[in-house]
Amino acid sequence: MGSAPDDRTARARVRDAALELFAAHGEDRVTMRQVAELADVSPALVIHHFGSKAGLREAVVEHVHTWMDELFDLSADTGLAEDMQAGEWSSIAEVLQQALPEGSPVIPYLRRLMMTGDPVATQLLRDWHRRTVEIFRAWDTAGTLIAGPDPQTRAAMAMSADLGTLLLADHWRQVLGYDPLHGDGLTRWADEAMRFYAAILPVPDTGADSAIGARPPSPEEAS
Structure with a gap:
């Protein structure tokens, strides 16, 4: 065949x-x-x-940048935010599975690039951060995420966790015994990530009381 x-x-x-x-x-x-x-x-x-090799490198970086933009376009979907708020991981996992096909060289390339201190890596990170802040603010307005008083830093903290997953995935496979980026391993990782991020994911208004993910009351509300 x-x-x-x-x-x-x-x-x-x-x-x-x-x-x-x-x-x-x-x-x-x-x-x-x-x-x-x-x-x-x-x-x-x-x-x-x-x-030249410089031109070839520029094309590779642009390709990776386009991949990032497409991933952010998917992430900006309000339906995805609602799924996160409801704790429904299946559609989010599908997005990641499509964006990170097994064996793709994008992640190992980013891993190398981020560790070099190259200005290109800093610019990619800057663009990634800008898009993340935009999404955090949009989701906060929609009531599906709590951006907090400092969304720039909160976005950076979330990105540090996400990048840690991507850049350390090979090591986590050996330490944890499963792949945090694919298959059942992604689901297992994501389930715990949802609990970890619960503090910034408001609970949907279902009429039932729930403490998980709820926005903390203000001092005026608590008094």
């Missing part, structure tokens, strides 16, 4: 090959010839499309 046809353009194959090699070995240790060999094109074609 033959493999499925690869309908990517030559440019996309080269970019994806570079992403895979950069993730596995680091950018400094990868040559244009190695990228060409993995993409099954000539080195001249790589030069034709990207001009």
